[in-house]
Amino acid sequence: MKKLLGMLLLASSFVAVADGNNLYVGVGAGAGWNDVQNPDASFRLDGGYNFNDNWALEAGTTGLTQSGSVPNQSMQYYDFSVKGTLPMGDVLAVLAQVGGAYGSPGATDYRSCTNAGINSCNAVSQEAGWNALTAVGVQINISRQFSLNLTDYYYYGANTPQGNSNVLLGGAKFNF
Numbered sequence: 001m002k003k004l005l006g007m008l009l010l011a012s013s014f015v016a017v018a019d020g021n022n023l024y025v026g027v028g029a030g031a032g033w034n035d036v037q038n039p040d041a042s043f044r045l046d047g048g049y050n051f052n053d054n055w056a057l058e059a060g061t062t063g064l065t066q067s068g069s070v071p072n073q074s075m076q077y078y079d080f081s082v083k084g085t086l087p088m089g090d091v092l093a094v095l096a097q098v099g100g101a102y103g104s105p106g107a108t109d110y111r112s113c114t115n116a117g118i119n120s121c122n123a124v125s126q127e128a129g130w131n132a133l134t135a136v137g138v139q140i141n142i143s144r145q146f147s148l149n150l151t152d153y154y155y156y157g158a159n160t161p162q163g164n165s166n167v168l169l170g171g172a173k174f175n176f
Contacts, residue, residue, distance in 0.1 A: 022050040028171025035163030097135035132156040
């Protein structure tokens with residue numbers, strides 16, 4: 001929880017120095033995969049600050065929903081990254097991100113561990129961990145304030161039972 005609050009405090013410090021024209025928020029929905037099983041759906045909420053048309057800092061959270069028990073659990077990632085955008089004209093842009101993420105699985109049902117014969121069910125805090133984040137995508141600018149995007153996020157797994165996660169999301173971004 002302290003890490004999440006620290007990330008939100010850092011993100012809010014960028015809001016304090018922003019002039020109002022470079023802030024953005026985004027949402028996304030799609031599907032994801034990991035080393036254990038395919039999640040049913042994935043969702044993302046993010047926000048950031050554009051320093052110019054090419055560089056931004058972004059904080060976000062991505063959720064992967066999965067049904068099942070250990071080790072097939074939902075994951076929630078909280079990330080912070082540097083985002084590079086290469087405009088390919090007025091309408092199309094290519095983007096890439098690199099950063100870090102804290103991945104936290106859903107609550108562990110210890111009864112399912114016993115019933116499945118799993119003897120090494122860890123507490124959620126032991127399964128959470130830091131991950132590297134990379135992302136690539138394309139952005140279609142509808143206007144200066146609104147754009148649509150298709151982005152592939154890849155979380156390089158830490159100690160989590162799910163391992164690496166790949167999330168493909170279609171989304172929208174609104175610039176203030």
